[in-house]
Amino acid sequence: MGFCDDVQAAAETISAAGNITIISHIDADGIASETILSQAVARAEIPHRSVFVRQLEPLTMPQVPDDDSFKIFTDLGAGQQNLLEERGLSERDVLIIDHHISQPCSRQYLQVNCLPYGHMRMSAAGIAYLIAKAMNAANTDLAKTAIIGNVGDMMARETCGLVGLARDVIVQDGVRHRNVEVRKRDLNCYGTATRPLYLSLAYNDDPFIRGISNNPEGAKQFLRQLGIRQQTADGRWLVWEEMLQEDRRTIISALAEQLIAHGESVSRLLAETYHFPDEPARTPLRNAQEYATLLNACGRWARPQVGGAILRGDRGSSYREAERMLANHRAIIRDLLGYILDTGVTQLEWVQYLHVGARYPDTIVGIGAGMALSKLDSAKPILIMCSVPEDPNLTKVSMRTTDRVVGRGVDLQQALSAASAEYGGGGGGHKIAAGAYIPREAEQEFVVRVNKILGEQFGAAGPDHR
Ligand code: C5P
Numbered sequence: 001m002g003f004c005d006d007v008q009a010a011a012e013t014i015s016a017a018g019n020i021t022i023i024s025h026i027d028a029d030g031i032a033s034e035t036i037l038s039q040a041v042a043r044a045e046i047p048h049r050s051v052f053v054r055q056l057e058p059l060t061m062p063q064v065p066d067d068d069s070f071k072i073f074t075d076l077g078a079g080q081q082n083l084l085e086e087r088g089l090s091e092r093d094v095l096i097i098d099h100h101i102s103q104p105c106s107r108q109y110l111q112v113n114c115l116p117y118g119h120m121r122m123s124a125a126g127i128a129y130l131i132a133k134a135m136n137a138a139n140t141d142l143a144k145t146a147i148i149g150n151v152g153d154m155m156a157r158e159t160c161g162l163v164g165l166a167r168d169v170i171v172q173d174g175v176r177h178r179n180v181e182v183r184k185r186d187l188n189c190y191g192t193a194t195r196p197l198y199l200s201l202a203y204n205d206d207p208f209i210r211g212i213s214n215n216p217e218g219a220k221q222f223l224r225q226l227g228i229r230q231q232t233a234d235g236r237w238l239v240w241e242e243m244l245q246e247d248r249r250t251i252i253s254a255l256a257e258q259l260i261a262h263g264e265s266v267s268r269l270l271a272e273t274y275h276f277p278d279e280p281a282r283t284p285l286r287n288a289q290e291y292a293t294l295l296n297a298c299g300r301w302a303r304p305q306v307g308g309a310i311l312r313g314d315r316g317s318s319y320r321e322a323e324r325m326l327a328n329h330r331a332i333i334r335d336l337l338g339y340i341l342d343t344g345v346t347q348l349e350w351v352q353y354l355h356v357g358a359r360y361p362d363t364i365v366g367i368g369a370g371m372a373l374s375k376l377d378s379a380k381p382i383l384i385m386c387s388v389p390e391d392p393n394l395t396k397v398s399m400r401t402t403d404r405v406v407g408r409g410v411d412l413q414q415a416l417s418a419a420s421a422e423y424g425g426g427g428g429g430h431k432i433a434a435g436a437y438i439p440r441e442a443e444q445e446f447v448v449r450v451n452k453i454l455g456e457q458f459g460a461a462g463p464d465h466r
Contacts, residue, residue: 003117007127010095010112011134014041017070020048023063025055025075025124026299026363028152028292031307032125033074033097036142036149039312040132043139052304054363056080057426057437059391061087072097075124078113079417079428081105097127099153100428101413114165121159122166125149129170143174145311147274152292154433158403160188161272171274181275187240187252188271193286196237197230198223201255205374207268209258214375226254239282241275284326285310297329298322300363329364336360336368341375345382350454351399352376353383353447362386366398366435378402381412383450385443395443397427397436399450406431409460415453419446 001009014020020041024034034050041048049069053060056076061083064071071094077084078098085107096111099122112131114122129146132139147162147170156162161184162171174180186192188207191200201209201223202216211218223230228247231237240248256266279285284294298307303325309318339359345352356365369384376382381401388394397420399412412434416427420436423446427436438446 003112003114003119006112007130007134010097010110010131013095013110014046014070014072014131015044015135017046019069020046020072021065021067021069022048022050022072022074023056023076024050024052024073024304026052026302026304027075028295028299028307029123029125029149030075031295031299031304032145032149032152032292032311033123033128034304035308035311036125036128036132036139036145037072037074037097038308039142040135040139044135050305050308052299055435055437056083058083059388059394059437068093070095074098074128076100077109078102078111080426081107081109084109097124097131099124099127100430101417103417103428119164121150121155121163123150123153123155125153126155126166126170130165133173140173140177141179143170143177144179144276146170147174147180148288148291148295148311151274151288152295156271156274156288160268160270162274167272174274179276179278181277183273183275185270186273187248187255188268188273189240190289192240192273193282193290194239194284197228197240197243197251198237200240207259207264207266208374209255209264210262212255212258222254222258223251226250241286242281284323293329294322294326296367297326300361300367301325301329302363332360333364333368333371336364337371337375340368340372340384345376347380348447348451350380350458351383351447351451352380353385355385355443358387358389360386362388362396362398365396366400366433369398370400370433373400373402379405381405381410381454383447385447387440388437393440394425394437395440397438397446399434401432403432408458410454410457415450415457419449419453422449 022034022037024030038050051063053063074097077096078100091107094109096109098113112127125146129142132142150166189200189204198219201212202219205213212222259266274288284290295307306318306321310322345354365384365386369382373382381399383399385395385397388396411431413429416434416436420427420438423438423442425436425438429435
């Protein structure tokens with residue numbers, strides 16, 4: 001059986017189900033996956049409902065309905081099959097659509113996971129889309145949603161664009177459907193539809209450009225010296241996507257020169273980016289990256305359904321609510337980033353860590369830690385802990401590292417799932433970003449244990465690990 005056979009088997013199983021519950025994750029990829037599946041199922045006229053969980057763990061399992069519906073777990077489940085077994089779900093009751101590492105389980109749940117087939121850069125929304133397309137070829141209008149899920153899950157980050165099936169099948173379907181436009185050599189920068197260009201440039205540190213990254217005044221000055229018109233006649237700052245083609249070329253050449261002058265690589269200056277011509281200009285809906293952030297804001301602030309409504313086309317009350325959540329999301333993440341940098345991290349040999357207590361929600365601490373990492377020693381993974389409001393005995397742990405460190409043998413998913421299991425907790429994720437829940441009383445020992453595991457991972461990579 002190959003990956004396509006698994007996709008086909010899942011499509012047939014779903015089409016034959018009488019009543020479905022979709023259980024999905026609250027992040028952009030989870031919201032996109034749920035939207036794709038529930039639309040495909042609705043079009044097939046199968047009764048269904050959806051449940052979003054912040055993670056599949058003992059605390060959230062009661063949210064999974066204890067009924068006879070067929071359960072589709074998407075963007076989660078692969079790493080928590082033991083919980084499904086404990087719940088008494090049989091192989092006939094479950095389909096898992098996931099791109100997280102699978103944990104061994106005595107029950108052979110039907111699963112479509114791209115990782116065992118070597119499709120390492122496709123998210124759950126990508127798999128959900130392929131299944132939806134196998135159910136009905138008319139579902140190709142959902143490719144756009146799958147692209148948002150993939151980009152939101154950072155599938156395009158390391159490779160400066162989507163690759164593999166996500167690009168060859170999903171992006172192509174979106175382009176054919178005319179609701180996706182690809183820019184092959186675009187500026188690799190966030191906020192190109194909504195941020196004044198000088199701020200987009202200043203907030204970007206991948207690649208880090210001296211005099212511009214982390215330096216809004218420097219970025220403004222740089223554009224001024226190039227003679228670029230930065231504002232409209234009435235004083236509104238222009239965003240990248242509305243710049244003249246000629247100005248864009250001038251800016252990219254000058255940025256490349258700046259990198260070369262400082263002996264830096266230009267390899268990350270450009271990326272393939274995905275745009276939505278059917279969405280209003282200068283809104284976060286206009287490109288995949290910003291759209292995904294909007295969805296993340298909805299999910300991380302406990303309103304994933306609002307994100308789903310936007311994906312289904314609601315541009316009224318849901319969109320207004322999401323805009324408010326996005327502003328709040330950004331402000332709190334900025335605050336968290338400042339807090340991490342002001343408070344500082346405790347250094348162990350292989351990990352740097354901090355505890356933010358109850359100051360920030362457990363759903364966003366990982367995002368803040370990831371952003372702080374580029375301003376700290378990025379050669380060392382960061383671990384952030386916080387309390388869990390629903391359960392004073394639990395601590396949420398998030399870890400982040402860089403592609404470079406992963407390239408040296410570090411696997412945060414392995415470290416967190418192994419260490420949390422030793423203390424009766426549970427965790428999972430990816431090599432580069434992972435999370436776990438652990439008993440609060442184990443915090444100190446847990447960090448020491450993670451440090452030791454990371455030391456082994458770095459050690460296995462040989463002496464030049466840092
Ligand atoms: O919560 P956080 O943003 O740190 O999660 C990082 C990654 O780890 C996500 O892909 C998430 O799905 C995964 N994770 C997990 N199990 C947990 C917590 C997070 O698989 N208990």
